[in-house]
Amino acid sequence: MSTTNDEIILKIENVNRIYNDGDTETEALSDINLEIKKGEFISIIGASGCGKTTLLRLIAGLDKPQSGDLYLYDEKIKGADPKRGYVFQNGGLYEWLTVEQNIAAGLKARHVYKKEKHRIPNYVEMMGLNGFENVFIHQISGGMAQRVAIARSLINNPEVLLLDEPMGALDNFTRAALQDKILEIKAKKNITMILVTHDIDEALYLSDRIIIMTPRPGKISEIIDVKMNHPRNRNGVDYVELRKKLLEKFHLASEVKEPEYTI
Amino acid sequence: MKTGGKYILSVILGSLGFALAAILNIIVPVKADVSFEKHIVAGYLVDSNEAYRIVLLAIIILFILKAILDYRDEARRKKYIRGAKFRFVMGILLFVWDALGTKYQILTQPFFPGPAGIMEAFISEGDFLWKNTLYSLRLYLYGFIIGTFAGIVTGTLVGWFKRVDYWISPILKVLGVVPAVVWMPFALTLLPTAFGAAVFLIAVSVWILVATLTAAGVKETPKRQLEAARTLGGGQAYQVFHVALPHAMPQIFTGITTANGYAFTTLVMAEMMGQPGGLGYYINASKVWSAYYKVFAAIIVMAIMFSIITTLLEKLQNYMLRWQKGVLK
Numbered sequence: 066m067s068t069t070n071d072e073i074i075l076k077i078e079n080v081n082r083i084y085n086d087g088d089t090e091t092e093a094l095s096d097i098n099l100e101i102k103k104g105e106f107i108s109i110i111g112a113s114g115c116g117k118t119t120l121l122r123l124i125a126g127l128d129k130p131q132s133g134d135l136y137l138y139d140e141k142i143k144g145a146d147p148k149r150g151y152v153f154q155n156g157g158l159y160e161w162l163t164v165e166q167n168i169a170a171g172l173k174a175r176h177v178y179k180k181e182k183h184r185i186p187n188y189v190e191m192m193g194l195n196g197f198e199n200v201f202i203h204q205i206s207g208g209m210a211q212r213v214a215i216a217r218s219l220i221n222n223p224e225v226l227l228l229d230e231p232m233g234a235l236d237n238f239t240r241a242a243l244q245d246k247i248l249e250i251k252a253k254k255n256i257t258m259i260l261v262t263h264d265i266d267e268a269l270y271l272s273d274r275i276i277i278m279t280p281r282p283g284k285i286s287e288i289i290d291v292k293m294n295h296p297r298n299r300n301g302v303d304y305v306e307l308r309k310k311l312l313e314k315f316h317l318a319s320e321v322k323e324p325e326y327t328i
Numbered sequence: 329m330k331t332g333g334k335y336i337l338s339v340i341l342g343s344l345g346f347a348l349a350a351i352l353n354i355i356v357p358v359k360a361d362v363s364f365e366k367h368i369v370a371g372y373l374v375d376s377n378e379a380y381r382i383v384l385l386a387i388i389i390l391f392i393l394k395a396i397l398d399y400r401d402e403a404r405r406k407k408y409i410r411g412a413k414f415r416f417v418m419g420i421l422l423f424v425w426d427a428l429g430t431k432y433q434i435l436t437q438p439f440f441p442g443p444a445g446i447m448e449a450f451i452s453e454g455d456f457l458w459k460n461t462l463y464s465l466r467l468y469l470y471g472f473i474i475g476t477f478a479g480i481v482t483g484t485l486v487g488w489f490k491r492v493d494y495w496i497s498p499i500l501k502v503l504g505v506v507p508a509v510v511w512m513p514f515a516l517t518l519l520p521t522a523f524g525a526a527v528f529l530i531a532v533s534v535w536i537l538v539a540t541l542t543a544a545g546v547k548e549t550p551k552r553q554l555e556a557a558r559t560l561g562g563g564q565a566y567q568v569f570h571v572a573l574p575h576a577m578p579q580i581f582t583g584i585t586t587a588n589g590y591a592f593t594t595l596v597m598a599e600m601m602g603q604p605g606g607l608g609y610y611i612n613a614s615k616v617w618s619a620y621y622k623v624f625a626a627i628i629v630m631a632i633m634f635s636i637i638t639t640l641l642e643k644l645q646n647y648m649l650r651w652q653k654g655v656l657k
Contacts, residue, residue, distance in 0.1 A: 127555050145558035157556035161574040161651045173570065174562030201651040221560060 073138075074257050075101040075124065075225060080133035082119055082283075092282035093119045097133070099276070099285065101225075106251060107259045108268035109276045110315065116283025117261045121227050124259065125151045137224060147175060150218030154230045158202045158214055165189065165198040167213050171221040181220075188216040191250070208239035212246065219250070228260040232267065244270055248295055265311050269304065270297055277314055287314055335405060338412035339395045343388045345419015350384040352423050353377060353444070356431045364444075367451040376448040377430075383447065384422070391415060441621040449625035456610075457622075461629050463605035464595060467523065468637070471530025472591050476584055479535045480573075483542020483583075487576070488568055493543070500540055508533035508590070509597045516602060526598040526606075533594045534587040541583030545576025578652065581645045588641055592634050607633075 082094040093116040101107055109117040122128040123135055126145040135142040137149065145151075158167050168188050172178040189198055192212040197205060205213070211231050218226060228247075232240045244267060251258055262268055268275045272291050279286045289311065297304055364375035374382070398404040422443055428434045429442025441448075449457065485492045486500070508529050515525035549572045557567045573580075599608025607626045614622035 125559055127558065145555070147559065147561035149559065151556070151559040153552050153556060155552070157550070157552040159553065159571065159574065161577065163651075170557075170562075170570070171560040174557060174560040174566045203651065203653075217556075217560065 072103045074103040076136040080130045095282035108272040111278035115278040115280040147221035150223035160202040192216040338409040342412040342415035345416040349423040376444045379447040380444040445621040449622040460610040470527045475531035475534025479538025482539040486543040487546025533590045537587040538583040541579045545579030549575045
């Protein structure tokens with residue numbers, strides 16, 4: 066059910082990112098090239114240290130490449146912007162604000178609160194947060210916190226929603242529910258989404274394309290198309306087969322060697 | 329029924345101590361030949377013993393009224409019952425104090441007057457005491473508010489801008505270890521009025537502490553929360569006022585409540601060392617005439633005033649930091 070047309074929304078050209086930590090230089094990203102179509106759901110997977118979060122941060126404009134450029138449509142990405150919403154692994158929510166005030170933070174930040182506050186209830190409703198509007202962040206569950214974080218980004222009408230392992234810390238049931246929620250929003254709003262995850266199953270369940278990255282230096286090793294309709298059956302034949310294929314590629318890519326035993 | 333009986337018993341027990349103290353004061357004559365001067369208070373001519381009895385009666389009435397108000401709520405009722413023993417002992421202490429200090433004059437006079445002796449200060453020069461209380465309060469408020477405001481501004485600048493941190497932090501650190509009153513000689517010569525000098529000293533003592541803690545709180549703001557603000561479209565001002573400062577609020581309040589204690593100390597010392605008014609001045613002035621009962625009276629006023637200020641600050645803190653509590657709405 067790909068809602069993509071062929072319009073390229075995001076272009077990444079020859080991007081390199083090197084971290085300098087005193088004497089050691091780490092090549093977090095090396096020569097990344099990628100084009101993402103409007104309305105696509107992209108997952109980036111890879112072992113830790115492959116630079117997947119770095120790539121996401123570059124797209125967000127929270128970090129800058131040493132060389133190469135990133136474009137949203139034809140506009141060069143120079144810094145953070147509400148057009149590219151970002152959902153952090155652990156919310157990054159403001160615990161001194163209530164659920165509703167957190168969602169409204171984006172409106173306040175853009176100085177449009179008075180004009181647009183009537184939209185807040187829509188997002189409360191959309192993320193199933195009714196009845197929790199006036200509750201503080203400490204008092205809600207992890208899954209609910211992530212829904213608040215997503216609502217907070219969505220209220221700014223982003224072109225692209227960047228998801229940095231938002232479901233990493235959740236239990237299985239909560240995670241599955243949030244995955245369906247994300248698909249529901251994507252179907253409704255046709256927002257381009259880029260998800261960083263280490264969960265192959267999650268990537269498979271959600272994505273139109275899966276990007277596998279390898280570490281040291283961080284590179285794209287393979288891009289896999291997932292041509293299955295939503296909702297996907299996690300136990301379907303195609304699904305299971307693709308998962309198997311993906312697992313093999315993932316392990317190859319991560320170069321997991323058989324442990325050597327010496328007795 | 330059972331709790332009802334217990335409740336009534338606790339009301340009786342709580343009042344009993346104060347009642348005994350009052351009875352002692354009425355029945356037992358003063359051993360030494362001391363006459364109690366009458367003063368006009370609110371249109372009535374009273375002496376200090378009568379004033380003391382009126383206070384005891386007022387205490388009893390207040391606690392009975394409280395008992396009636398607290399009866400409806402179970403938690404408050406239990407708290408009231410728990411407090412009964414304490415109230416009883418308080419009354420007995422007054423009883424003993426009155427006996428030793430006024431009635432039998434066993435305590436060394438004039439250093440340790442009885443409760444009636446202290447009442448003398450209130451009825452003979454209540455106006456003057458009140459005027460000095462207001463002077464202290466004004467001094468405190470000016471110093472504390474200026475110091476807090478300056479502290480939050482400085483702390484935010486230090487916490488947010490690395491360059492300010494580099495130049496200002498060492499100064500704060502060095503100044504922080506020196507008690508603010510050491511600047512008294514300079515304050516007195518450099519500032520046009522003694523009042524201004526004391527305000528300056530209080531403000532300095534508050535400023536350093538609040539600045540240090542505000543800076544720490546601002547610096548510790550999680551990067552993630554600031555980055556979230558950037559992706560939401562928030563500029564530098566938004567990040568400072570809507571993220572870093574609210575995040576630093578618990579530390580700011582730690583600074584404020586600690587500074588509050590410093591401010592009291594500085595206030596009293598400043599007043600004792602050269603102010604034309606204030607409770608510290610009143611204590612000093614009374615000491616010169618060996619009027620120790622006035623010293624005690626001023627101490628009691630100070631205790632009440634500082635307790636009220638501290639309680640109000642706590643209330644403000646609880647309100648501002650209500651998001652920290654895990655209490656369900």
